[in-house]
Amino acid sequence: MSIKRKAYIVGAYEHPTRKADTLSVARLHADVAKGALDDAGLTKADIDGYFCAGDAPGLGTASMVEYMGLKVRHMDSTESGGSAPILHVAHAAQAIAAGKCNVALVTLAGRPRAAAASLALRPPDPDTPDVQFELPFAPATQNLYAMVARRHMHEFGTTSEQLAWIKVAASHHAQHNPNAMLRQVVTVEEVVNSPMVADPLHRLDCCVVSDGGGAVIVARPEIAKSLNRPLVAVLGAGEAPKNAAAGKVDLTFSAAAWSGPAAFAEAGVAPTDIRYASLYDSFTITVLVQLEDLGFCRKGEGGRFVADGNLIAGIGRLPFNTDGGGLCNNHPANRGGMTKIIEAVRQLRGEAHEKVQVRNCDLAIASGIGGALASRHVAGTVILGRE
Amino acid sequence: MTTVNRKIIAPRPHPETEPFWLAAGEGQLLLKKCGDCGEVHYYPRAICPHCLSGRTEWLTASGRGTIYSYSTMGKAESAYTLAYVTLDEGVTMLTNLIDCDPAALAIGQSVSVVFVPTEGGPPVPMFRPA
Numbered sequence: 182m183s184i185k186r187k188a189y190i191v192g193a194y195e196h197p198t199r200k201a202d203t204l205s206v207a208r209l210h211a212d213v214a215k216g217a218l219d220d221a222g223l224t225k226a227d228i229d230g231y232f233c234a235g236d237a238p239g240l241g242t243a244s245m246v247e248y249m250g251l252k253v254r255h256m257d258s259t260e261s262g263g264s265a266p267i268l269h270v271a272h273a274a275q276a277i278a279a280g281k282c283n284v285a286l287v288t289l290a291g292r293p294r295a296a297a298a299s300l301a302l303r304p305p306d307p308d309t310p311d312v313q314f315e316l317p318f319a320p321a322t323q324n325l326y327a328m329v330a331r332r333h334m335h336e337f338g339t340t341s342e343q344l345a346w347i348k349v350a351a352s353h354h355a356q357h358n359p360n361a362m363l364r365q366v367v368t369v370e371e372v373v374n375s376p377m378v379a380d381p382l383h384r385l386d387c388c389v390v391s392d393g394g395g396a397v398i399v400a401r402p403e404i405a406k407s408l409n410r411p412l413v414a415v416l417g418a419g420e421a422p423k424n425a426a427a428g429k430v431d432l433t434f435s436a437a438a439w440s441g442p443a444a445f446a447e448a449g450v451a452p453t454d455i456r457y458a459s460l461y462d463s464f465t466i467t468v469l470v471q472l473e474d475l476g477f478c479r480k481g482e483g484g485r486f487v488a489d490g491n492l493i494a495g496i497g498r499l500p501f502n503t504d505g506g507g508l509c510n511n512h513p514a515n516r517g518g519m520t521k522i523i524e525a526v527r528q529l530r531g532e533a534h535e536k537v538q539v540r541n542c543d544l545a546i547a548s549g550i551g552g553a554l555a556s557r558h559v560a561g562t563v564i565l566g567r568e
Numbered sequence: 569m570t571t572v573n574r575k576i577i578a579p580r581p582h583p584e585t586e587p588f589w590l591a592a593g594e595g596q597l598l599l600k601k602c603g604d605c606g607e608v609h610y611y612p613r614a615i616c617p618h619c620l621s622g623r624t625e626w627l628t629a630s631g632r633g634t635i636y637s638y639s640t641m642g643k644a645e646s647a648y649t650l651a652y653v654t655l656d657e658g659v660t661m662l663t664n665l666i667d668c669d670p671a672a673l674a675i676g677q678s679v680s681v682v683f684v685p686t687e688g689g690p691p692v693p694m695f696r697p698a
Contacts, residue, residue, distance in 0.1 A: 307580050308582075310582065310611070310613065311611055312579075312580070313579035313580055313581060313582070313585060313589075313611075314579070314610075314611040314661070314662065315662050316577050316579070317576050317577050317578070317579055317686060317692040318650060318662055318663055318664045318692070318694075319574070319577075319648060319650065319664070320650055320662065321641065321650075323639075323641060324639040324640075324641045324650040325639075325650070327639035327641070328637040328638060328639050328650065328651070328652060329637070331637045331638060331639060331675070332636070332637040332675070335637070335675045378641065379639045379640070379641040380639050380640045380641070380670070381639070382639075425660070425662070427607075427609035427610065427611075427613075427617040427618065427659070428608070428609050428610035428611075428658070428659025428660050428661065429659070429660070430636060430652055430654075430660035432636075432637055432652070555637075555652070556662070
């Protein structure tokens with residue numbers, strides 16, 4: 182069974198806050214749910230499916246369904262870190278296609294900035310089998326991604342300047358987003374001269390830490406067509422885990438090398454057909470690896486692909502993260518998957534900022550990498566089309 | 569020079585990994601090898617991750633390997649180097665590189681194991697230039 186055109190994204194909302202001093206995590210989830218319902222022209226009573234991941238408090242779906250007073254007949258709390266909302270959109274489409282629900286709400290929200298949460302990986306469950314073989318060596322998000330960058334440089338000659346172009350492109354987009362945390366356009370020199378965080382990644386190779394969140398509503402075709410909104414169809418999706426493979430470590434590619442082709446096959450389109458790309462940008466290297474793995478360029482050629490503004494809307498071949506992305510706009514709950522979907526929906530609707538709106542944007546991709554690229558992560562890919 | 573300036577969190581062995589940590593206390597690095605499919609794996613499991621056989625056996629590693637990738641993080645005294653080291657036995661493991669100048673490290677460089685004390689637990693395998 183394919184999910185192609187079995188479901189549509191009918192509502193999308195991004196919370197404007199970047200520091201939620203006075204908003205609880207549960208409140209943020211509810212705020213974005215309300216925003217997405219208003220955007221769709223639906224009401225709470227229309228929701229019969231609910232999706233959230235580990236950023237939701239308490240017992241996840243159960244706690245948030247209670248807080249928001251939802252009455253649902255289908256739930257999914259698939260946890261894959263920051264890529265989870267992308268998997269949730271795909272799972273919502275599957276559930277709708279299978280008749281398990283008609284209108285699915287997906288929420289993501291958090292307040293790591295207000296809570297001054299540590300960037301260290303979450304204190305692990307001692308039953309996790311890998312913990313005893315990793316924790317003593319102090320892996321952090323930054324150095325786990327940095328090891329991927331180092332290996333890419335070694336294998337393919339990728340340079341810090343090439344990685345910097347990814348931040349430069351994001352900053353060109355963020356200047357037009359009044360909610361973005363970093364609105365100043367930066368240069369390659371500024372990126373490579375910013376302080377080293379985890380060699381070879383600099384501070385400006387990293388995403389921001391922000392509060393906030395977002396929500397989308399996925400509905401069956403008949404409902405989507407009854408609403409007064411542009412039609413954004415789910416065309417294909419893929420998901421895949423990757424890890425240290427019992428010692429057969431290969432840092433040159435991500436799980437997007439598996440989730441991407443699955444999504445393209447289901448959608449029946451090719452990378453060259455894509456007009457806009459939302460690519461998970463926890464770090465610049467995350468974007469580079471996905472570009473290769475999703476087939477926008479050959480393996481090893483990501484550095485050359487991103488150089489000279491090729492990701493900048495109106496200038497380059499593949500406009501990416503036109504809201505400024507995680508690198509400049511926001512990274513709510515330390516999870517960038519939801520905002521990737523939302524900006525893709527804006528582009529397909531023609532509702533992106535006029536300075537970054539891609540003309541005739543009829544096909545978009547949203548790709549996420551949740552977890553840590555060098556140890557264990559889950560990639561999610563969804564391809565969306567305007568009708 | 570990167571030496572170990574931080575307190576190393578003690579590993580919490582599971583029943584199936586106790587031999588690994590006992591050997592670590594004696595300065596030996598153990599791997600697991602499958603008695604059915606013959607594959608060596610790391611981190612060690614009771615069940616072979618390649619074929620799900622329960623006939624896994626301990627193998628004493630040479631303790632030699634090469635740097636697969638690495639990253640130094642932190643300022644001055646608190647800096648440390650996370651790394652993947654590919655052992656001569658073919659598996660790649662997460663570790664730290666110590667007793668080295670981080671700026672002089674290179675992928676492919678030969679390294680050898682050294683066991684470093686932890687806070688109230690068995691020592692853990694780190695590596696330094698051979």
